[in-house]
Amino acid sequence: MSDNLTDGYIYVVYSHMQNAADDMVSWTKAIGTTQATGDAIRTTAGRARTARKHRGMDRPLFSSANALSARRHLGMSPHDVARDMTVLGAPVDPELVGAWERGAYRPTENELFALADVLWCRTTELMGIEEPRTLAEHRLSRQFSVPRLSRTIKMDTTEYLKAEAENQWPGNFRQTLSLLNALNISLRQLEAATGPCDAMYGTSF
Template identity: 50%
Template sequence: MYSTPFSPREARAARARMGLTTSQVAQSMAACGVPVHPDLIAAWEQGSHLPSETHLFALADVLWCPATALMGIEPRTLAEHRLARQLSVERLADRIGMDPAAYRAAEAAHRWDGDIRQTRALVEALGLSLRRLVSIMGRDEELAGLLRTAIEGRWKAYVTPVAEIVVVDETSVGDALRTMHTEFAGFAERYMGHLMARNDDSRLKEVAAERSAFLHRLVDHFWELIGEVGDEPPPRGF
């Protein structure tokens, strides 16, 4: 059963910074259309109860702090990134053009199957990058494995599997894989060239080191070729 992340200590601190009593916070939340009893606010701060998403959003507004401050964590899951942006499932689903039930199922399963348009809308709404979304879904290692196999063999066979993970059009993925395959093959050509020319071992070690560095940055290089941008921090205040 999913529960809203919440830090009683941060909630108490945020209220103290505003110089408000629990009654004043309750009054302000009611003015926002979210009525709540002061005793419930006290229970949140004591850790005996957890606020709902609606309560969390309203409390963040009243205390003039980002939802992440009250959550007390850095967002790690799709649901937590949504909460950080103070978006309900229904509101986010409407924004990305997806049925709310389907989106809720994606959060619960920790697996994203949206199309390219929905995915672009999702990362924009949550201030993420496609790369970060892949990481949130726990598919980093799978992507790295496919990239390694693709550049070492027949890269065309891996265009579709990679595109399904990163949710980028197959033309862009194919261009990136072809470039990486060509670059990787260059190391073998240079190595054999030095070997046939009977150059000293330092030349061979140099090529081997460059090849190792290339493989180490394989995923980074892929996203660079795709032209992926970084994440955006959640807005501070709404």
């Protein structure tokens, strides 16, 4: 394997581990603020495992047909996909991969990112969209978790989540520039998703 391919593979693994770590930090903070007891923690973990098996209305869009087509094109089995996703820090079993392809369940964001890399395709392809249309879709297309993107643009996570939910961008000048750079989009693309970005037309930094 060439040095370039090796470096690229290491970066992909690091990126997925960073997204997974962000999710773990979010869960840890949630548990800490509720002062959960040992029983409550076990209950929360059980609920998380149960939620993993359901569609989840807050999970990303997903095209089961595109996922199945991409896997078959590479000549991979569900077992191959599950194995490679586990290496990338998104452990799943072959049965869950098959369930995604049947349209029974949808992957989480971190699972979607890992699946796209394993299948050598764009995240948007697995989401079944031509181009991102919302702020959330732009973020997913660049494989950013909410905590990681919020940290990158120096915005409170709650404020960023509200921006995605309302599709209105409240960021200041520097946050907006950081967002455009992180998502590799133009101001016009951002405004198409969220409406006018007032901070970009003033003089305040």
